[in-house]
Amino acid sequence: MMAFEVINGSQAAAIAVQRAGIDLVAAYPITPQTVIVETLADFAAKGELGGEFVSLESEYSALSFCNGASAAGARVFTATASHGLAYMHEMIHWCSGARFPIVMANVNRAIGAPWCLDPDQGDSLSQRDTGWLQIYCSGAQEVFDTILQAFALSEELLLPCMVVFDGFYISHTYEAVDIPEIQDVGKFIGPPSFGAQVIPGEPGNLHGMASAENQQRLVRSRHEAMLRAPALYEEINGRYERLFGRKYGAIDAVMPPGARTAILTAGATAETVRWCLPDLEQTGLIQLRMFRPFPAKQLCAVLETYDIEKVLVVDRNCSIGAGGIFAQELKSALYGLARPPAVHDLILAGGVDLTGALIKNALSKMPLENRSTELWGVE
Amino acid sequence: MNDRMLEFRLHGRGGQGIVVAAAIFAEAVFLGGSYARAFSLFGAERRGAPVTAFIRVSSDRLMPRSRIYQPDYVVVCDPTLTGVDLAAGLKDEGTLLINARKPLEERFSWLDQLNPGVKIYALDATDIAWKHDLAIGSFPMVNTVMLGAMARLSGLADRKYLEESIRKRVSSKIEANLAASGEGYELVKEVDRLAVRS
Numbered sequence: 327m328m329a330f331e332v333i334n335g336s337q338a339a340a341i342a343v344q345r346a347g348i349d350l351v352a353a354y355p356i357t358p359q360t361v362i363v364e365t366l367a368d369f370a371a372k373g374e375l376g377g378e379f380v381s382l383e384s385e386y387s388a389l390s391f392c393n394g395a396s397a398a399g400a401r402v403f404t405a406t407a408s409h410g411l412a413y414m415h416e417m418i419h420w421c422s423g424a425r426f427p428i429v430m431a432n433v434n435r436a437i438g439a440p441w442c443l444d445p446d447q448g449d450s451l452s453q454r455d456t457g458w459l460q461i462y463c464s465g466a467q468e469v470f471d472t473i474l475q476a477f478a479l480s481e482e483l484l485l486p487c488m489v490v491f492d493g494f495y496i497s498h499t500y501e502a503v504d505i506p507e508i509q510d511v512g513k514f515i516g517p518p519s520f521g522a523q524v525i526p527g528e529p530g531n532l533h534g535m536a537s538a539e540n541q542q543r544l545v546r547s548r549h550e551a552m553l554r555a556p557a558l559y560e561e562i563n564g565r566y567e568r569l570f571g572r573k574y575g576a577i578d579a580v581m582p583p584g585a586r587t588a589i590l591t592a593g594a595t596a597e598t599v600r601w602c603l604p605d606l607e608q609t610g611l612i613q614l615r616m617f618r619p620f621p622a623k624q625l626c627a628v629l630e631t632y633d634i635e636k637v638l639v640v641d642r643n644c645s646i647g648a649g650g651i652f653a654q655e656l657k658s659a660l661y662g663l664a665r666p667p668a669v670h671d672l673i674l675a676g677g678v679d680l681t682g683a684l685i686k687n688a689l690s691k692m693p694l695e696n697r698s699t700e701l702w703g704v705e
Numbered sequence: 706m707n708d709r710m711l712e713f714r715l716h717g718r719g720g721q722g723i724v725v726a727a728a729i730f731a732e733a734v735f736l737g738g739s740y741a742r743a744f745s746l747f748g749a750e751r752r753g754a755p756v757t758a759f760i761r762v763s764s765d766r767l768m769p770r771s772r773i774y775q776p777d778y779v780v781v782c783d784p785t786l787t788g789v790d791l792a793a794g795l796k797d798e799g800t801l802l803i804n805a806r807k808p809l810e811e812r813f814s815w816l817d818q819l820n821p822g823v824k825i826y827a828l829d830a831t832d833i834a835w836k837h838d839l840a841i842g843s844f845p846m847v848n849t850v851m852l853g854a855m856a857r858l859s860g861l862a863d864r865k866y867l868e869e870s871i872r873k874r875v876s877s878k879i880e881a882n883l884a885a886s887g888e889g890y891e892l893v894k895e896v897d898r899l900a901v902r903s
Contacts, residue, residue, distance in 0.1 A: 332732040332741075332870075465770070495770045499744040500728040502735050502766070594770040601769045681771045 330504055335466040335496035338503050339405065339431045339489070340365035342473035344375055345511040349400035349518070352380040352391035356410040357443060358493035359433040363405060377401075385410040389417040389428075396426035397532065399522030401477060404428065407493060408435035408449045415453070418486075422457030422548065424533050427480035427487070427520055429473060430458075434593065434642070435493040436677050444677025445492035447593065447643040451617075451651045457548050459487040459555055460618040462592035464600075466496060466503045471572055472615075474515060478562045481520045483551045490617075492642075493677075495594035506570055514569050552619045559616065576621035579628045581610035587689065588612050588629065588667075591640035592652060595680040599640070602682045606689065610634075614652060622659035629660075629667055636668045636692055640685075644675035649700055657698075668697045678703040711861065712773045713760040715851075716791055717782035720752035720841065722848035725874055726782075727758035729852055732870040733862035740766045752844070755789050762861050778802065778859065782830070782851050784812070791815075798822040802854055802893070804830035804847055809896065816896075825896040828854055833888045837881040849875065849882040853889025864890065 333341070340362050343351065351370075355363040370379035377400075382388040385406050392402045406414060411432050421428055436446035450460060461476065463469045472489050480487040491497065523532055536544065556576040567573035580600060581588070587609045589599045596613040603611060612628060614621070629637070641650025648654055653671035660666040672688045674680060680703070688701050713730075717723035727743035734741035739762055746757040759773045775794045781803040795801060797820040805813060805827045816825060830850035839846040849871055856862040868883055875882050 330735070332728065332735050334728075334744075492770075494744065494746075499742055499770070500731050501742045502740060597767070598769040598771050601767050679771050681774070682769065 330502045332500050333466065333503050334361065334498055334500045335469050335491055336361035336433070336498070337365050338466040338470040339473055340369070341505060342470045343403045344369050345506070345508050346403075346474055346477050346515060347401065347512065347517060348375065348377040348403055350378045350380065350392070350395040350402050351375070351404065352382055352388045352395070352402070353404045354382050354385045354388045354406070354410060356385070356407050358435055358497045359405050359407040359410070359431070361497065362431055362433070385413045386417060389414045389421065392428050393417060393421050393424065393426055396421075396428050397424070397523045399518060399520065401481075401518040402426075402428045403430070405431040405433070407433040408437050411449045411453065412437060415456075418453055418456045418458065421486050423544070424523070425484040425548070427484050429476045429480055430486065430488050431469075431473065432488050432490045433493045433497045434490060434677070442676060443493065445495060445594070445642060446675055446677040447490070447641075447651075448675070450488060450490045451643050451645075453488065454618055454651075457485065457552070458618060459483070459485055459552065459616070461487065461489055461616050462614065463489065463491040463496065464594055464596040464613060466499065466501050467572070468574065469496065470503055470505065471566065471570070471574065474511060475559070475562050475566060475574075478515050479555060479559055481518055482558060483555060484520060485548065485551055490593070492594040504570075510569065514566060555619050556616060556621050556624060574615055575624070576616035577624050577628065578613040578615060579610065581628070581632050582608070584608050585610035585632055586634060587636045587638065587692075588632070588634045589638045589640060589685070590614055590652060590656060592617060593642065595640050595642060595674070598680050598682070599685060602685050605682065606686070609689065617652075617655075620655050620659065625656065625659050626663055630663065634667045635694065636670065638670050638672060638688055638692060640672045640674065640680060642674045642677055642680075644673050649673065668692070668694070670696070670699045670701065672701045672703065674703040710761060710763040710765075710768060711778070711859070712776045713762075713778040713780060713855070714773050714776040715758040715760070715780045715782060716786055716789060717756050717758075717848075718752075718786070719754045719756050720844055721756070721782055722846055723756045723758045723782055726848035726852050727760050729867070729870045729874050730760055730855060730862055732874070733856070733866040734762050736866035736869060737861075737863045739764055739861070740768070742768060746772070755786055778855070780851055780855060782847050784831070792819055795819070795823060800824045800826065800858060802826045802851070802858060804828065804851060806832070821898070825898065826854065826858055826893050827896050828889060828893040830854070830889060833885050833892070837878075837885040839878060839881055839885055849886040850889035853886035853891075854893035857890045857893055
């Protein structure tokens with residue numbers, strides 16, 4: 327049984343958490359993530375959350391609390407955005423080092439100074455080297471589905487997972503979302519079985535001092551676990567599709583016949599591109615969903631299969647001094663390809679709105695003789 | 706791109722329920738069998754500050770996830786808004802719905818500048834809201850009145866679905882809101898462009 331509800335992306339995230347059989351939510355509200363916390367608090371107040379809801383005095387404490395609960399074997403969720411995510415930073419590292427399979431929603435918002443509420447992806451991307459899986463969503467339905475899948479993926483790999491979506495364009499957009507009943511979700515994901523690191527009555531010391539050599543072994547094991555994610559994610563989506571009729575990949579490509587150009591982007595902008603495709607000539611879309619691990623193999627396979635000449639990357643972020651982050655990562659993935667495509671980068675840092683007109687304008691500024699250009703949404 | 710997509714932009718003030726109104730309209734459209742999305746422009750929201758909300762309606766679930774720059778409909782919920790270009794980007798054959806007393810006051814002189822193809826509709830939603838005791842303090846809540854008028858003009862939301870969604874999403878004075886919405890539906894009138902301020 328499924329039913330459509332008109333809800334926003336934040337509510338979709340919260341309902342997914344409630345459906346997932348959550349043991350504990352610890353969070354601190356911040357714009358534009360607030361509605362996730364409000365909705366979960368509302369479930370808790372009505373006795374419908376199915377787990378504990380803990381309100382903390384900061385994001386740092388919220389993730390610390392989550393770490394403790396995850397160590398006890400609990401299924402745990404938190405959500406944040408922007409400065410809240412930055413404030414968690416130390417615990418974000420600790421969480422993945424300790425192999426706590428926590429799922430976090432991060433709602434993209436620019437980081438100050440100055441204050442800006444638009445959906446620059448710099449908050450989540452600045453956490454790319456912390457050992458968390460990262461999956462970017464392009465709409466509320468995807469947010470709902472991905473959060474459920476993230477628990478399955480995360481608990482299997484014993485790696486935390488960040489589910490990322492754009493503030494305002496997704497978090498505050500009301501749209502129809504297909505919500506499965508809780509008992510059907512139970513067929514997809516049962517109670518957590520990853521085991522507790524802390525057992526009452528058995529005192530011990532967790533994550534004590536390690537030598538460089540042991541630390542390297544641990545880092546390597548995390549790295550190898552994460553590299554399993556794309557294949558495992560495909561398997562998880564196979565199960566999800568059998569139950570609910572929807573599936574996603576590490577990347578989702580739409581390549582019309584004869585496509586020579588691909589637009590690569592992540593998040594809400596992917597849907598705008600998808601909508602524009604019928605109006606563009608010989609152009610396809612590669613929606614980057616999984617950013618960590620970076621699906622280099624899958625990307626190269628699509629680019630080679632369709633013999634793509636040019637890629638336009640839409641980056642709603644900028645690594646200052648290096649350029650758009652998705653473009654940087656793509657270029658690195660192309661190393662070794664016999665005929666790598668040209669990579670042009672439309673940088674919408676600050677969270678600038680992507681319109682059909684902007685896409686067409688950018689595509690017109692990519693002559694074939696140029697291998698790489700940097701374009702900015704606002705001159 | 707989908708030519709059948711219709712876009713609305715709503716202008717009001719923080720506290721008037723503009724964002725809720727957009728969500729109600731989107732839900733009513735969806736219950737009627739089309740797809741709709743509602744969203745708001747994000748600022749540091751506070752009571753009385755200008756608020757902009759958007760609605761997209763389409764027969765297709767796939768829609769762009771960008772702001773709306775060339776709306777088919779502009780809905781002005783608060784007649785006292787200043788410093789906002791209310792008609793910005795309104796399509797040449799678009800529709801403007803304003804909450805205003807008749808005859809239209811001097812502050813609406815900008816209506817003369819609109820493309821001749823724009824249809825203008827008005828109703829005194831503030832008066833209807835007061836009549837139904839729909840106010841928070843001294844702040845008349847005109848959102849459900851405007852929803853009735855929007856449903857009438859666009860033909861996109863069936864009254865029974867509008868009622869269903871208002872019942873679900875409005876937290877107090879539900880019957881008064883439904884009555885006010887019904888009056889908005891009945892009382893909205895086209896403004897004669899030639900006699901706009903006579």
